[in-house]
Amino acid sequence: xxxxxxxxxxxxxxxxxxxxxxxxxxxxxxxxxxxxxxxxxxxxxxxxxxxxxxxxxxxxxxxxxxxxxxxxxxxxxxxxxxxxxxxxxxxxxxxxxxxxxxxxxxxxxxxxxxxxxxxxxxxxxxxxxxxxxxxxxxxxxxxxxxxxxxxxxxxxxxxxxxxxxxxxxxxxxxxxxxxxxxxxxxxxxxxxxxxxxxxxxxxxxxxxxxxxxxxxxxxxxxxxxxxxxxxxxxxxxxxxxxxxxxxxxxxxxxxxxxxxxxxxxxxxxxxxxxxxxxxxxxxxxxxxxxxxxxxxxxxxxxxxxxxxxxxxxxxxxxxxxxxxxx
Numbered sequence: 001x002x003x004x005x006x007x008x009x010x011x012x013x014x015x016x017x018x019x020x021x022x023x024x025x026x027x028x029x030x031x032x033x034x035x036x037x038x039x040x041x042x043x044x045x046x047x048x049x050x051x052x053x054x055x056x057x058x059x060x061x062x063x064x065x066x067x068x069x070x071x072x073x074x075x076x077x078x079x080x081x082x083x084x085x086x087x088x089x090x091x092x093x094x095x096x097x098x099x100x101x102x103x104x105x106x107x108x109x110x111x112x113x114x115x116x117x118x119x120x121x122x123x124x125x126x127x128x129x130x131x132x133x134x135x136x137x138x139x140x141x142x143x144x145x146x147x148x149x150x151x152x153x154x155x156x157x158x159x160x161x162x163x164x165x166x167x168x169x170x171x172x173x174x175x176x177x178x179x180x181x182x183x184x185x186x187x188x189x190x191x192x193x194x195x196x197x198x199x200x201x202x203x204x205x206x207x208x209x210x211x212x213x214x215x216x217x218x219x220x221x222x223x224x225x226x227x228x229x230x231x232x233x234x235x236x237x238x239x240x241x242x243x244x245x246x247x248x249x250x251x252x253x254x255x256x257x258x259x260x261x262x263x264x265x266x267x268x269x270x271x272x273x274x275x276x277x278x279x280x281x282x283x284x285x286x287x288x289x290x291x292x293x294x295x296x297x298x299x300x301x302x303x304x305x306x307x308x309x310x311x312x313x314x315x316x317x318x319x320x321x322x323x324x325x326x
Contacts, residue, residue, distance in 0.1 A: 005087075006315050007048055011057040011074060015094065015282065018304030019056060023311060030077070042077040044084060052315050053086040056307075059097035060261060060284045067097045071116070075123050082124030090127040090314065091120060092307060094283035095259050099130075100231070102138035117142040129310060131283050131303060132181075132230045132258035148320060150310055152258045152281050153185050155301050157192050159279055160226060160254065167251065168223040170198035172216075174241035182228045189226075198223060202241045214244065221249035232257040232280065235269035242274035252276050260300070262289035270294045 007028045010016020020027045029045040057074040061067040074091065081089055101112035113135075120128055120143070127146035133139040140147050171189065173182035179201050190197040200218020225245040232238050232255075242253050253276050260280030267289055270278060278294055280286075281303045289298065306323075313320055 005050075006052045006054070006311075007046060008311070009044065009053070009055045009077075009081075011042075011055065011070075011077065012285075014285065015058060015304060016056045018282075018302065019092075019308045019311070022305045022308030040073060040076075042073060043080050044077075047084075048081055048087075049085040050087045052088045052090075053081055054090045054092050054311055055081070056092040056094075058094040058283055060095055062285075071097055071119070075119055078120070078125050079123035088126050089124060090129060090311075091125050092311065093128060093130045094281075094303065094307065095261075096128070096130040096133055096139075099133045099135070099139060102135045102142070113138055114142045117144070117147075121145055127314070129307070129314070131281070131307075134230055135177075148310070148314070150303075150306055150320070151184075151324060152256075152301070152303060152306075153188050154324070155281065155303065155306070156185060156228070156256045156279065157188050159299070159301060160189065160256075161192055163252075163254065163277070164193070164224055168198065169193070170200050170218065170220050170223045170225050170250075172199075172218070172220070172225050172227045172241055172245060173201040174227055174229050174237045175202055178229055181230060185226075185228045200225075200245075202244060214240075216241070216244040216248060220245050223250055224252045225250040225254070227253070227255040227275075229255070229257040231259045231261055232270075232278070233261040233266065234263050235266045238278075239269055239272045239274060242272070246274045254279070256280070259283050260286065260289060267294070270298075 008020055008025055009028050009030055016027055030042055031045055032042045034040045059067055059070050078091060098112035098116045129148040131150045132152055136149050171182050171186040173179045186197050186199055198219060200216060200220055203215045227241050238255050245253050255275050256279040258281050261284055271294055277297045279299045281301050283303055286300045309323055310320055
């Protein structure tokens, strides 16, 4: 890929290097400076005038910066690029923060997804590219700019095909809200296996951070169960679904989630023997949960090549729909 009119910045060096290597273009240089009072500045060190500019930054909190601080840093950098006369400006955000708060669940609740969309628009962003948001329809409707959405279904299918033997398989959604996501994965898995794949889902109720609901709808006895979700944070939802599958006689139980946020107590929760293997992508750095915390059962799939191909197609006018189709 020629870098004559495309330029790639990354505020996440490790992930950015993977994307750059897959694209065959170097990462552009930028300067970051923190001030004593907590303020900061970032600026590009290369000419971006009239160029197709992509900025990689995955929005999770870590020991150095909160998720909100990272969001502000990304927005300010995008604004600086717009002021520097970038041609087309794309925010590449493997994990998009605040995407779970996409509707009012209580009186006077905020709709944070819409507010974040407005912030990207306000600094002159032309397009946002992300992976497996919580609610794709809400994400697309929140933005008035181009909102592109990748998914990890094909990566997960490629991985699990090698583990699944000739026995029956069932895809499980850990809550009713994830049924569409699970069904999309079930269809691609069924196509790859060339045989029928079952479906099941868990009931789920959440109030004041407490998750309840024990009923699993669907037949899992004697089958390999694959639990599919978008995010694993505390791990409680995943483990609850796995325990229900185990209780009802499922054989092997695998779980996959696109984003491994892994809050502080996730290691202890995921050490539960109900899950035989947990698969996530590197949309959030894997250092948040070491594999030995789940008995060596954690696998991390690389989505940098997927983002690289998406950028290649966006730059060249190719189709993201064809990229995601099986």
